[in-house]
Amino acid sequence: MSKRSTEVLVGLFVLLGIAALVFLALRAANLSSFNGADTYTLTAKFDNIGGLKVRSPVRSAGVVVGRVTSITLDPKSYQGVAKLDIEKSVQFPTDSSARILTSGLLGDQYIGLEAGGDEKMFAPGDTIKSTQSAVVLESLISQFLFNKAADAGGPTAPAANPPPAPSGAKK
Amino acid sequence: MEWIAALGRFALDILRSLGHHAAFFWELLRTLPVSLRRPYFAIAQVHALGNLSLLVILSSGLAVGFVLALQTYYALATYGAADSVGLVVNLSLVRELGPVVTALLFAGRAGTSLTAEIGLMKAGEQLSAMELMAVDPKSRVLAPRFVGGIVAMPLLALLFSAIGILGAYVVAVLLIGLDPGNFWSIMESGVDVRRDLGNGIIKSIVFGVICSFVAVYQGFEAKATPEGVARATTRTVVISSLTVLAMDFVLTALMFSTR
Numbered sequence: 001m002s003k004r005s006t007e008v009l010v011g012l013f014v015l016l017g018i019a020a021l022v023f024l025a026l027r028a029a030n031l032s033s034f035n036g037a038d039t040y041t042l043t044a045k046f047d048n049i050g051g052l053k054v055r056s057p058v059r060s061a062g063v064v065v066g067r068v069t070s071i072t073l074d075p076k077s078y079q080g081v082a083k084l085d086i087e088k089s090v091q092f093p094t095d096s097s098a099r100i101l102t103s104g105l106l107g108d109q110y111i112g113l114e115a116g117g118d119e120k121m122f123a124p125g126d127t128i129k130s131t132q133s134a135v136v137l138e139s140l141i142s143q144f145l146f147n148k149a150a151d152a153g154g155p156t157a158p159a160a161n162p163p164p165a166p167s168g169a170k171k
Numbered sequence: 172m173e174w175i176a177a178l179g180r181f182a183l184d185i186l187r188s189l190g191h192h193a194a195f196f197w198e199l200l201r202t203l204p205v206s207l208r209r210p211y212f213a214i215a216q217v218h219a220l221g222n223l224s225l226l227v228i229l230s231s232g233l234a235v236g237f238v239l240a241l242q243t244y245y246a247l248a249t250y251g252a253a254d255s256v257g258l259v260v261n262l263s264l265v266r267e268l269g270p271v272v273t274a275l276l277f278a279g280r281a282g283t284s285l286t287a288e289i290g291l292m293k294a295g296e297q298l299s300a301m302e303l304m305a306v307d308p309k310s311r312v313l314a315p316r317f318v319g320g321i322v323a324m325p326l327l328a329l330l331f332s333a334i335g336i337l338g339a340y341v342v343a344v345l346l347i348g349l350d351p352g353n354f355w356s357i358m359e360s361g362v363d364v365r366r367d368l369g370n371g372i373i374k375s376i377v378f379g380v381i382c383s384f385v386a387v388y389q390g391f392e393a394k395a396t397p398e399g400v401a402r403a404t405t406r407t408v409v410i411s412s413l414t415v416l417a418m419d420f421v422l423t424a425l426m427f428s429t430r
Binding site for chain 2: 003006013014016020021023055
């Protein structure tokens with residue numbers, strides 16, 4: 001086989017491989033969605049961030065408008081601090097609220113932004129004031145059991161199912 | 172007393188073999204700059220190892236995609252999560268099956284031919300003849316093959332994963348009748364480019380180095396007889412497959428354990 005045709009065939013092979021990479025990256029992974037778009041950063045503090053992770057989506061009315069870029073603990077208030085990258089094209093009023101929600105019953109957690117009615121919009125770097133923490137299933141259950149026990153009253157109920165301390169049940 | 176000595180001999184043999192491998196690897200790396208000055212030798216090897224392996228890689232990728240889609244569909248349909256077939260197939264292909272199965276096929280298809288070729292060159296005393304002419308066989312024969320294998324392997328693994336996903340699409344959407352929009356969008360939101368695809372590519376490069384090095388080493392160290400070449404070819408497949416599987420576990424533990 002001539003040198004030239006070998007080179008052409010190898011070139012085709014490499015092109016094919018690159019095409020496969022592009023296909024995998026664009027069509028079958030999340031590179032295409034939400035990348036390169038201009039973003040600005042907002043901060044939100046939560047009493048409990050639950051199962052939120054870095055790169056979790058930020059949604060407003062179900063539409064993905066941004067991603068969580070970092071999660072840290074505020075050493076003074078002992079709150080979880082989440083930094084959110086929001087698309088530049090979407091502006092939120094300063095009284096918007098952030099909630100940690102779960103998609104589906106057992107799905108991943110995400111931040112839901114609900115727009116408020118204020119005239120002023122968030123500037124980059126602002127902090128979202130009104131937040132609602134993640135719902136921790138264990139504390140819900142223990143709260144439920146505790147209420148049940150209190151309703152039943154008398155000495156038998158606490159002995160039957162001793163309520164775990166709510167603080168101890170938190171993750 | 173005798174068995175203690177035997178144990179010691181065994182341990183020393185392992186150490187000696189490891190050291191020999193390491194020294195050989197180092198020498199091979201040292202010849203790389205020289206041999207890359209004439210890239211055509213490596214390109215010809217990419218053709219021999221890559222282009223000519225395309226058929227087996229693509230057809231097995233397609234078959235794996237078909238079967239994976241069918242099996243995960245049956246399992247997931249029980250939980251009403253049939254739409255996630257694409258995601259499961261994609262993650263298992265890109266993270267594990269793509270690199271690993273490609274490496275196993277590559278060891279069988281390309282590694283054996285490398286070993287047999289180099290072993291026969293040695294048996295026919297072509298390598299000694301080269302040395303007499305002051306041509307270093309390591310840089311003229313071994314290094315281009317080593318480089319060709321390292322270039323071809325990741326490309327083959329990518330093609331394997333891509334065609335496997337297309338195969339899953341054929342089964343899940345065209346045959347079973349899942350919604351194509353859900354198939355692609357669930358896949359897209361669940362697969363991360365750097366974490367899943369990037370780590371898969373790193374794996375395939377590592378496996379490429381392992382397979383090519385084992386093949387080249389076994390060929391060069393083969394006994395210069397027909398029997399020796401046959402043995403070396405068998406050893407190539409066994410050693411590269413086992414090393415790839417062991418390395419895959421280590422790499423997976425390193426890459427996907429955090430977070």
